[in-house]
Amino acid sequence: MADSTETILDNLTSKMTEVLSRVQTSSSPITDSPMVPISIKLDGSNYGLWSQIVEMYISGKDKLGYINGDYPQPLETDSSFRKWRTENAMVKGWLINSMDHSLVVNFIRYPTAKQVWDSAATTYFDGTDTSQVYELRRRVSRMKQAGGSIEKYYNDLQGLWREIDFRRPNPMKCTMDIQSYNSILQEERVYTFLDGLDDRLDHVRSDVLRLKPFPSIEQAYAHIRREDLRQSVMISGAEAVPSGAVMAIKGMKSGQSQTLLKSGSSSRSKGHSDGNKCTHCGSTKHTRETCFKLHGYPDWWHELQARKKRDAPATEDVPGRAAVATAESQLSLIPVAAPSTSTPDQGCSQQGDYWAWY
Incomplete structure (x- = not known):
C-alpha cells in the first residue's frame, strides 16, 4: 500500500513538473522577438535620432554588447557559440526591422549585428561634417518666436x-x-532664447536676467511660459474691452489716452453695476475674472495711476461730452459708448470691464 502511494506521488510530481515546464516555455519573453516596436525607421536622413532610440532599446534588453564589441563571436567549438548565434541573430533582426525597406538590402548580408551597426554609422553619420554644424548654428541664431506660441x-x-x-x-x-x-x-542658450521672444514679453525677459542664481534654459522657459499664460488669462477675461482699443490706447500720447479713459468711464450708467461683485476682493466694480488683485496688475496700471494724479487738476473742468468728442477725433475706429451729460468725476463701473478699475 505504501509503495502504491509513493508511486502515485512520484507520477503526480512528474506530471506537475512537465506542466510547469510547458507553461514557462510558452510564456517565454515576448521581448526577445525580432520585431522591434520602434516607430521611427532609418531612412538615411535621420540617423542621429534613429541610432539613439535603437541603442537605448537594445541596451534595455541587456544586449548592447552585440553592437559595441563587448560580446565578440566565440569559436564554433565553444559551448557558448550556440547562445551567441541566437542572440546575435535577434539583435540583427532588431536593427534590420528598424530600417526602411529600401535600405534593408544594403545591410541584410552582414553576418553580425555589430557589422550592421558599424556600416550604418559609416554610411549615414555626418557628425564630423562642419557644414551640418554651421547650418544648425545658423538656424538657431535666426530663429524667432515671430508671434507664434512659446511652446513651439x-x-x-x-x-x-x-x-x-x-x-x-x-x-x-x-x-x-x-x-x-x-x-x-x-x-548662452538662455540669452539666445530670450533674444528671440516677442517684444510683448520684454519685461519678463528683464525679470529672467535678474534671477539669482542664473536660471537654466528649462527654468527660463518655465518662467516665461507662466507669464505668457497669465497674460492670456487676463486678455481672455476682458470681455467688454476690444483688443484693438487696448492696443490703440497704448500707442496714444499721455493726454489723449487719459482723456479717452475718463470719457469712457463717465459715459456708463451706475445701474450697470447692479449684481456685479468680485468674490475675491469684494469690490462691486468688477468680477473675479478681471480682478487685478487676484491675477496681477498689468504694466500700464501704475503708469495710469501716475498720469491720473498728474493730469487731475487739468481735467477736472472738462465736460464728459467734450472728452468723448476729443477721443473720437483721435480714434475714429474704436467704438465709444454714447456720451452722457455727467462730469468725469461721476464715472461709474461696467460689469466685466477693465474701465471699472479707474
Missing part, C-alpha cells in the same frame, strides 16, 4: 540644440570642467 519656439530651439550636442559633445574630461562648460553653455 522653445521646442524648435531645443531640437536644434540637441542636434548640435550630438555632433559637438562636451570635450571636457574633468568633472569640474564638464560642469563649468555646461554652465556656460546653458547661459
Whole structure:
C-alpha cells in the first residue's frame, strides 16, 4: 500500500513538473522577438535620432554588447557559440526591422549585428561634417518666436540644440570642467532664447536676467511660459474691452489716452453695476475674472495711476461730452459708448470691464 502511494506521488510530481515546464516555455519573453516596436525607421536622413532610440532599446534588453564589441563571436567549438548565434541573430533582426525597406538590402548580408551597426554609422553619420554644424548654428541664431506660441519656439530651439550636442559633445574630461562648460553653455542658450521672444514679453525677459542664481534654459522657459499664460488669462477675461482699443490706447500720447479713459468711464450708467461683485476682493466694480488683485496688475496700471494724479487738476473742468468728442477725433475706429451729460468725476463701473478699475 505504501509503495502504491509513493508511486502515485512520484507520477503526480512528474506530471506537475512537465506542466510547469510547458507553461514557462510558452510564456517565454515576448521581448526577445525580432520585431522591434520602434516607430521611427532609418531612412538615411535621420540617423542621429534613429541610432539613439535603437541603442537605448537594445541596451534595455541587456544586449548592447552585440553592437559595441563587448560580446565578440566565440569559436564554433565553444559551448557558448550556440547562445551567441541566437542572440546575435535577434539583435540583427532588431536593427534590420528598424530600417526602411529600401535600405534593408544594403545591410541584410552582414553576418553580425555589430557589422550592421558599424556600416550604418559609416554610411549615414555626418557628425564630423562642419557644414551640418554651421547650418544648425545658423538656424538657431535666426530663429524667432515671430508671434507664434512659446511652446513651439522653445521646442524648435531645443531640437536644434540637441542636434548640435550630438555632433559637438562636451570635450571636457574633468568633472569640474564638464560642469563649468555646461554652465556656460546653458547661459548662452538662455540669452539666445530670450533674444528671440516677442517684444510683448520684454519685461519678463528683464525679470529672467535678474534671477539669482542664473536660471537654466528649462527654468527660463518655465518662467516665461507662466507669464505668457497669465497674460492670456487676463486678455481672455476682458470681455467688454476690444483688443484693438487696448492696443490703440497704448500707442496714444499721455493726454489723449487719459482723456479717452475718463470719457469712457463717465459715459456708463451706475445701474450697470447692479449684481456685479468680485468674490475675491469684494469690490462691486468688477468680477473675479478681471480682478487685478487676484491675477496681477498689468504694466500700464501704475503708469495710469501716475498720469491720473498728474493730469487731475487739468481735467477736472472738462465736460464728459467734450472728452468723448476729443477721443473720437483721435480714434475714429474704436467704438465709444454714447456720451452722457455727467462730469468725469461721476464715472461709474461696467460689469466685466477693465474701465471699472479707474
